[in-house]
Amino acid sequence: MFGFLKGLAVTISQLPKKKVTLQYPDVRPQWPERFRGIHQLSVERCIVCxxxxxxxxxxxxxxxxxxxEDRKLxxxxxxxxxxxxILCDLCTEVCPTEAIKMTDEFELAAYSRDQLYKNIEWLHENYVRHDGAKELAEAERPAALVGKAGEGRD
Ligand code: SF4
Ligand code: SF4
Structure with a gap:
């Protein structure tokens, strides 16, 4: 009985405290900027060094x-x-063109080992989803701003 009350006291003492668990996968964790997740690869940037x-x-x-024919690789x-x-980040550190970078993605669970073998298409698609999407948004931003600036003039 004493043990039960002791456990109950611990539970009650935790109730007002900030929650440290997340409703994953509905709520995803916010990782630090230098989080070492699975890679993205920009095929255009790679110089095959x-x-x-x-x-x-x-x-x-x-x-x-x-x-x-342009004599480039x-x-x-x-x-x-x-x-x-081992997600050590060394490959991204040495890449001279930042073609390979790490993302904040971490979900690689698979039923077969073959599925852990990722090819150029998969890695480039990961780039399109991450930095590619950001770069596209950056490129489109001035046009969007011009559109907004013109709205108030009529
Ligand atoms: S250097 Fe090799 S082990 Fe390290 S993150 Fe890159 S691919 Fe993974
Ligand atoms: S280090 Fe970068 S540029 Fe060189 S082969 Fe690897 S991904 Fe391509």
Whole structure:
């Protein structure tokens, strides 16, 4: 009986305190700016230097490219095996063009190990959802502002 009352006292003492749990997945956590989540890749920015693959401590990045008529290297394939990626951030630190960056996404649970192998399309789509969407919004902002400025003149 004493144990029950003691437990009840602990429960009641916590009631007025701020909640630390979230109604996930309806409410998503707000991560710090430098949170190391799963990667995004901008195919246009990648210069196929291979530094990310060379520095990766688990060798989970593989990529290939070909030289185009403009004599520049263009990315053909880029794969990350999230089965062995330790989200250490080294690949993004060395990338000279910020083509590969980390996002605040963290949900990678899958029923099969094969699904943890992400290719260039998947990684680029992740870019489109994150920085790509932000860059598009930035590019469109001046036009939107011009539209708003003209509204009040009539
Ligand atoms: S985060 Fe680390 S382990 Fe993962 S791909 Fe980049 S360098 Fe490799
Ligand atoms: S370090 Fe950056 S630019 Fe170089 S291959 Fe990797 S993603 Fe591309």
């Amino acid at each position: 291979g530094q990310c693959a060379r520095i990766c401590p688990t060798s989970c990045i593989s990529l290939s490219g070909t030289r185009g 263009h990315l053909d394939t880029f794969d990350i095996s999230f089965e062995i990626c």
